[in-house]
Amino acid sequence: MKKTNKSVLIILGFVAVSIVFFFIGRSTANTTTNSATAQSNKKIHSQKDVKKINKSSDNDDFKITLDSVTTEKAQIGDGHRFMSTDSFNVKTLLSKKYYITTVETTIENKTNEDINTSSTDGQYAIIDGDGNARTAEGQTLLSYTDMEPSYPETFPKKSKTKIQFIILSNKNNFNSKDIKIQIPTFYKGNTTDSGSYVGGTFSF
Numbered sequence: 720m721k722k723t724n725k726s727v728l729i730i731l732g733f734v735a736v737s738i739v740f741f742f743i744g745r746s747t748a749n750t751t752t753n754s755a756t757a758q759s760n761k762k763i764h765s766q767k768d769v770k771k772i773n774k775s776s777d778n779d780d781f782k783i784t785l786d787s788v789t790t791e792k793a794q795i796g797d798g799h800r801f802m803s804t805d806s807f808n809v810k811t812l813l814s815k816k817y818y819i820t821t822v823e824t825t826i827e828n829k830t831n832e833d834i835n836t837s838s839t840d841g842q843y844a845i846i847d848g849d850g851n852a853r854t855a856e857g858q859t860l861l862s863y864t865d866m867e868p869s870y871p872e873t874f875p876k877k878s879k880t881k882i883q884f885i886i887l888s889n890k891n892n893f894n895s896k897d898i899k900i901q902i903p904t905f906y907k908g909n910t911t912d913s914g915s916y917v918g919g920t921f922s923f
Contacts, residue, residue: 767791768911770895776921780834780900782827783921788895790820801887804821804896807858813887819894820886824900828874833904834916835873841903843870845884848894853886854899860888898923 768790775784793799794816803809820846828834844854845864859865865885874880884900886893902918 720741724858733775739751769818772895772923773923776900776923777827777829778917778919778921780828780916781918781921782829783923784825784827784899785898785900786823786825788820788822788893788898788912790893793815793817793819800868801885802855802869803863803865809860809863809887814889818888818891818893820888820895822884822886822895822898823918824882824884825879826871826874826882826902827879828876828916830916833873835904835907836871837904838908839903840915841881843884843903844901846885846899846901846920848896848898853884863887896916899911 762791770788771785772785775782777783795813799819801809841852842856843866844852846852851861853862853864855864855866856868865884865887867883871880871882899920899922901920904918905916907914907916
């Protein structure tokens with residue numbers, strides 16, 4: 720009888736050890752999988768193609784500098800928010816994995832006066848090397864751009880303001896050659912008779 724009990728204890732001990740090793744192996748596998756997933760996501764977000772441009776174009780009132788063009792991979796659910804009109808949601812146009820191209824510019828107010836942007840003629844736009852004009856009101860990926868900051872309230876005298884045009888696409892095909900930047904003309908008062916700070920299209 721004692722021999723039988725001893726055999727049972729040995730069997731139970733073996734089963735217990737097997738269960739422990741099973742859960743240890745399962746936990747290790749899950750940790751490895753999660754780690755691999757995290758590394759994969761990190762790799763997606765870390766791949767950036769940065770092109771330094773540093774070209775300028777100006778008129779009597781403004782000097783626009785095209786600083787750089789950066790393209791990176793992104794995916795739906797990564798927390799990016801985009802400015803789009805109330806009539807559509809730009810994210811509905813994107814694949815699960817897509818591309819963000821950030822065109823960084825500097826707008827310099829060359830005048831000795833603060834420029835208020837509340838009264839304008841025209842709009843902000845970026846025109847790529849293929850001739851696609853993108854604005855914040857566009858409703859396709861070839862006609863839409865996000866802007867950061869969205870609309871500056873003022874350009875202080877003799878100041879430089881950073882503006883980012885953010886282009887979204889499902890393919891890495893943004894043509895950064897011969898980019899053009901368009902900014903509005905800003906009126907000094909509430910009427911066209913009050914004078915203006917001339918914007919226009921700036922080529923690079």
